[in-house]
Amino acid sequence: MQVSGVDALLLSVGPDLPWLVGYGAPALERLTMLVLPVDGEPTLVLPAFETARVPESEGLMTLAPWSETDDPLTFVDRALGGASSGRLAIGDQTWSRFLVALQAHLPNASWTTAGSVLGPLRASKDADEIEALSRAGAAVDRIASELQRGEIPLIGRTEAEVGKDVRARIIQEGHRKVNFCIVASGPNSASPHHDTGARVIQPNEPVLFDFGGTTAEGEGRPGYCSDTSRMMFTGEPPAEYLEAYAVLKESQEAGYQASQVGASAESVDEASRSVLRDAGLGDYFIHRLGHGIGVEAHEDPYLVAGNTEPILAGNAFSIEPGFYMAGKWGARIEDIVVATDDGPLRLNNSSRELAIVEA
Ligand code: ZN
Numbered sequence: 354m355q356v357s358g359v360d361a362l363l364l365s366v367g368p369d370l371p372w373l374v375g376y377g378a379p380a381l382e383r384l385t386m387l388v389l390p391v392d393g394e395p396t397l398v399l400p401a402f403e404t405a406r407v408p409e410s411e412g413l414m415t416l417a418p419w420s421e422t423d424d425p426l427t428f429v430d431r432a433l434g435g436a437s438s439g440r441l442a443i444g445d446q447t448w449s450r451f452l453v454a455l456q457a458h459l460p461n462a463s464w465t466t467a468g469s470v471l472g473p474l475r476a477s478k479d480a481d482e483i484e485a486l487s488r489a490g491a492a493v494d495r496i497a498s499e500l501q502r503g504e505i506p507l508i509g510r511t512e513a514e515v516g517k518d519v520r521a522r523i524i525q526e527g528h529r530k531v532n533f534c535i536v537a538s539g540p541n542s543a544s545p546h547h548d549t550g551a552r553v554i555q556p557n558e559p560v561l562f563d564f565g566g567t568t569a570e571g572e573g574r575p576g577y578c579s580d581t582s583r584m585m586f587t588g589e590p591p592a593e594y595l596e597a598y599a600v601l602k603e604s605q606e607a608g609y610q611a612s613q614v615g616a617s618a619e620s621v622d623e624a625s626r627s628v629l630r631d632a633g634l635g636d637y638f639i640h641r642l643g644h645g646i647g648v649e650a651h652e653d654p655y656l657v658a659g660n661t662e663p664i665l666a667g668n669a670f671s672i673e674p675g676f677y678m679a680g681k682w683g684a685r686i687e688d689i690v691v692a693t694d695d696g697p698l699r700l701n702n703s704s705r706e707l708a709i710v711e712a
């Protein structure tokens with residue numbers, strides 16, 4: 354905060370608050386807000402009747418409960434002390450209704466987003482966070498392996514039916530919630546964020562899976578996210594598809610190998626992209642290579658051309674190249690990778706081969 358010239362952090366709805374103190378603000382109209390001045394004690398302003406939900410916080414922060422007829426903004430003002438006329442960094446996902454009300458209440462304050470302070474901190478995972486991310490990764494790997502072994506039938510069922518099975522397993526495997534579950538069959542696999550729907554899966558076509566959730570962690574600890582993509586083919590794939598898939602696998606491996614501490618984020622994207630480009634598939638890779646992951650499914654750092662920031666030890670991010678041929682078919686392979694001083698570490702370890710599924 355000192356480096357960024359920030360006098361206080363104000364954190365409400367969104368992932369910053371649970372990441373910092375292990376308690377998330379309910380996404381409701383009653384204000385919950387952590388006030389953290391650069392000099393001074395942190396205070397959690399919250400509805401009085403919700404204090405019982407806060408995990409043991411003795412020594413971590415003071416609770417400032419407001420009752421139904423109080424104005425919570427005066428509680429925030431009081432907790433800010435001298436910082437109320439300073440530079441305030443508000444959580445990137447805090448609702449504008451709270452921000453606009455605060456701006457009216459604190460006319461002398463200037464404003465910035467908390468992401469500038471917390472983004473780099475959250476991007477650098479410690480050992481416990483890497484452990485939590487690998488548990489989440491192993492959970493979705495088990496589901497990917499079930500799909501690859503044909504234990505979840507595909508042919509003759511709609512994408513939505515298959516998606517429902519996968520979603521149920523994400524919860525069974527220890528996640529608190531499902532963040533997304535893409536089942537994209539046949540030509541739908543050419544749409545990277547396809548809306549899993551009513552299409553019936555046919556024999557002899559690719560089916561793209563991309564799913565993940567947020568794990569259930571203990572009291573006072575936030576959950577961490579999983580995210581993986583694997584490809585099935587419902588029959589014998591044509592040579593053209595097999596050739597493109599082999600290039601994709603090589604591209605994914607190149608991105609993984611390039612995920613070295615000190616390499617620029619854009620150079621990792623380029624390492625993967627150049628393999629597809631050299632094989633004439635560059636125009637079909639229509640998104641960035643990857644995104645950071647942690648308490649949020651997408652966070653810093655982003656692996657994209659133009660991001661010259663270096664990869665740091667403890668950064669966790671996806672390596673997910675794909676090719677998408679509109680109207681025809683597509684494919685993506687995605688692993689979460691952690692950059693360490695000993696080289697990159699994959700947190701997803703199910704087979705990256707194209708799985709031939711006959712059911
Ligand atoms: Zn995506």
Ligand code: ZN
Pocket residue numbers: 563564580581582673687
């Ligand atoms: Zn994904």
Ligand code: ZN
Pocket residue numbers: 580644671673687
């Ligand atoms: Zn992803």
